Amino acid sequence: MNILDDIKLQYKVGGIANRLIYWNVGCFLVSLVLFYNYKLGGFDFPSLVALSTNPVDFLVKPWTFLTYAFFHDGFWHLVFNMMVLHFSSRLFLTFFTQKQYLGLYFLSAVFAGICFVGGYYFLNLTASIVGASAAIMAILVAVTTYQPLMNVRLLLMGNVKLWHITAVILILDLMQFRIENMGGHISHLAGAFLGFLYVKLLQNGTDLSVAMSTIIDFFTNLFGKSSKTPFKKVHKNYTKAGKPVSKPVSKIITKDRNQQQIDEILDKISQSGYDSLTKDEKEFLFKAGK
Template sequence: MSIVNDIRTAFSRRDNALNQLLLINVLVFVAFILLRTVLFLVTKDKNAHLPILQWLAVPSVPGTLLTRPWTLLTYSFIHFDFFHILFNLLNLYWFGTLVREYLGDRRLVSLYVLGALAGAALYLLAFNLLPVFRDAPAILYGASAGVTAVILAAATLLPDYTFSIIFIGPVRIKYIAAVVVLVSVAGINGGNAGGEIAHLGGALLGFVFIKQIQAGRDLGRPVQAIGDWVGNLVSGRPNLRVTHRSGPAEAPTAKKSGPIKPEQEEIDGILDKISRSGYESLSKEEKQKLFKASQK
């Protein structure tokens, strides 16, 4: 089928991380909708899918979590409500596109994964340390923590970038991020306290992630290393070992102390282009050079 071929092609590309994250969420959503329907037709029980959900969602009880550690990641790809996944994927696409343009595919995936882990961590802390939640066991699922990390990362990276919102007009994304955080804080005393707390964990991670990148430290390296190891294991590719042959001595080369910064004249040219044609007229390479220059 052409749909199957399209999906296989999307996952075979190495520069397609954003679409792959979107696809995984959609495929899991469709799988659960089909599973829930089949189980209902067979058992006549609308809640027959809950035991499976509980094996994939993060439990608030630490003892249960120890028997299901994989839930710290699997929960971030599970949705049951159409509007829940719709808003999550729209935000992931809009803000993820910005993060991917500046930081690349690998860091986008790292940010999503770390945001999900941070959201789960804050949720577990709240439900086990705060008296108001301690006697109310719950489960956590949904991509919102990872998506909120991407939103806050984009807003920290490009605070004055504007999105045009229907009925409102152009809005700087730093204000969109502020509203996202405020809504999550206000929703803690509502019916989805665990989800809102997880949003805040993801938001904090997104902010810290970019601040560390700007300071020259990449928090996503462990995630990338694990991803490389799993990829090599699945594909059967051996790890490459570097060997040195003895030979004529080579002239010593200057040691690089960090990434090469774009020349000031080139940056001035990019800024002139923005003043003439707007930020959207820049190429991906020009945007990356502008970001590197901002780290000076």
């Protein structure tokens, strides 16, 4: 199995958090080709993907309230965000579903984008923004609101409370609020607020991510492959009176050997991670996914 096949397999079995990381990395690679100015040594994102505070731009291109959250202005910007995303995603998905995770990610990106545009409008400033930080802050603050006293083991530091980690990140944002990248910090704090609000409303029976999940499902079903059920020939036994006799249907579902092996490998991934698989197991899972 080559590296490309290995990446494809990890994308298939890694879950929605891994896929989001792949999407962010993929968008960064695309931006290196299309939007990087090698003469000036920096990115020049067009209003087609970056969220601009110019009303002409965001009104004509409303999708930028979402696309900006998949592009990053530099390698280290991407690396730090993906590290925090990976960390917070693992914790969030311990308590919540993948639909809630994706719904909150998209919803917080849109909400933070609106706050950024609104804040700069009242300050009479014009700027544009890219980065997944706001959506990541929402995920991190949401799980912290739900389980603030959870112990998290950090390298060289040992066990610390989850709320300590989140508090440090938020304090750093507040300290830099008026120094640089004010628009970025506005969106970060907006994402953090939505993450807190999301969990509080969820505990009272209101799931804000449902509307976003419904929209995602609509487009997934719209562009996804429709599963066609092949025609089946049905045999019926009839009594002398001509009435059909229904045969009892077994409720026991028997897994074939391949499916059982797939389930065992997926259980191993969930317990020990993808890297714990042997070369043969990776190849078997890749062939089974084709």
